[in-house]
Amino acid sequence: MTGNRSAEMAQARKARMVGIVIAGTMIVWMGLQFLGGTLGLPERYAFLFDFAAIAALIWALVVTAQIWRARRDDKG
Template sequence: MQTRPDPAELQRARQARLVAIVLAGTMVVWMGAQWLGGQLGLEARYVFLFDLLAIAGFVWALVVTYQIWRGRQG
């Protein structure tokens, strides 16, 4: 007999999957923006904007990862 997975555990798994996608996507987009900025000779302020957006994505992922971890504690 197979038991049904806990809905809270399924939700945490979805959140973890989303965090992984955001982390990987942020890294790829950030690296592509850095390369493209160098190829196009963009000003440093535009390249810095890409850096800030990447940091925002990483901070979001960190916050959600912390929430997942806290959810498993209780």
């Protein structure tokens, strides 16, 4: 029983982290896009910001899939 509870807590922590990463990525990405346009930065910086955001969102997708599979396996 204790092992199952700790596994659920670990999954909840992972899910919370995914939510924070997704929200933070979008806020930072939008801010950097705005800042880049305001300062007149070259387009290559916009692509750099885009790729960094894509990398963070892919990480979030992978971790979300891991959480989903772990919960599916726990239900049997």
